[in-house]
Amino acid sequence: MLLQVDQRTRTFLDDDALIARATEQAQAVRDAEIALAKSLLEMRETRAYLACRCSSVEMFGGRLGYEGHEIRRLLRLAEAMDAESSVEERIQAKALSVAKAVELAPILNEPSLFDEKSGWVKQAQKDSYSKTRRNARHRMAEIRCGEAVETLELRVPDSVVERFERARVLASRKAGRHLTRDETFEALVDHYVDSFDPLLVKEGKRRVGPTEDDYKSRYIPISVKREIRRRAGDCCEFPGCWARAFLEFAHRRPHRKGSGREARHLFLLCRHHHFFQECGWLVPLGRTADPIWIEGSELIYTRNCPGGREPENDREMRAAAALARRMRDEKSHAAQDEADGEESAAG
Ligand SMILES: [Zn+2]
Known part of the structure; x- marks a missing residue:
């Protein structure tokens, strides 16, 4: 048997006495907590705190040496007992913890869940505290939002929490x-x-004239940018590409060749597709709003066929052949340049 000392009276205690005393104290704390919770709820309803020049029951709690969140926790406990009579009995019988009852309070007070009340209390007896808390908060969020909700876990610096x-x-x-x-x-x-969100901003008055008249400028009017973003759903316009965050305005014909800067002259593309288009590896054909894209002589991409297909009609075949020819020429030019370079280096 371990001998322990009562710190207050400096007398020896045996284990049984300590256990009995702690049990008794736990019961006393629970009783006191329940009683205080009820008093606080009554005080909130009668606004008795005004009599001691407090503006809220939390402020009154502050005078008693309690933090606001401690008072709110006790109020929720009282609300739970008030809404469902079996809660207090179960707490007294140690079948339900005070912490679980606190988490159940919003559920038990939600009118639309009236029929589910006793089910929630019974389930909470079986579940762990964290599961009860998670389920109750999830259900309340669903009721508040009127649709399915998802739990997000975020990890952010302390400074952001402060600003939040x-x-x-x-x-x-x-x-x-x-x-x-x-x-x-x-x-x-x-x-x-x-x-x-550029898709939601209201249209103002356009201050710039037609961009075809001013070839030197590279400026794309805001209203044109918005029109393109709306057309594209603010997503890369290449079929099947879902890039959304970093998008660029791509001239259909190179700007140096005197392209205008209207919606019909520009695509919204991600960096990769912009690069491929600029290099001429991907060539658009047809209306800018709904073009087909040709890659070499092989493949055609359209909105309906983002995975690529073979050219289907004369026009597509001619365009694909022209592109393939051009790419071949470019390749042979590049090879020729390389050979020339080597020759002059050797000579
Ligand atoms: Zn893309």
Whole structure:
């Protein structure tokens, strides 16, 4: 038997006495917590905190030496017991932990889940705390959003978390109520896309004349850029390519050959497809809005056939043959240049 000392009275205790005492204390804390939770809920409802010049029950809790989140946790415990009578019994019977009851509070108070209440409590008895918490939060998010939700895990620097919390304050202010972190993230994403997505920006008045009149400039009017992005769905326009983030405006005919800068003269392409197009390895044919793309003499790519197919009609075959011829010529020129270079180096 291990001998232990009661730090307060400096007397020896045996294991059984320690166990009995801790058990008793745990019960006392639980009883006290339940009682305090009920009092706080009552106080919130009657606004009794105003009598001691507190503006909220959290502020009153601060006077008692509690943090705001501790008070909110106790309030949720009281809400859970208030919404479902069996919760208190189960806590007293040690079948349900206080922590689980706290997590269940929003579910038990959600009118649309009235019939599911007892099911949730029973399930929580079986599940771990973290599973209960995860499931309850997921379900509440679904109800709030009115659609399926996904859990995102993010790893960001502390400084960003700080700024996120600041953004939460500002977004809550704008919404006129406290937003959760989920709601804040949603608000930030909406705000960013609404502000910067070229597909959503309203059309202003175009300030530049027809670009064909000014061959020297390389400037592409904003309204043209938007028109192209809308046409392309803000995605690379090469069939089957889903590149979205880094896109470039590609002249259909080289700019130096006097191409205009209207939507019909430009494609929106990713870096790779822009490079292939510029090198002449991919050649567009037909309307800029819905062209076919030819690669060598072999393959035709279209929106309906992003995997590539053989040329089907005369026009496609002629274009493919011309492209193949041109590529052959270029290759033989390059070979000739190389041979010349070697010769002059040798001579
Ligand atoms: Zn691409």
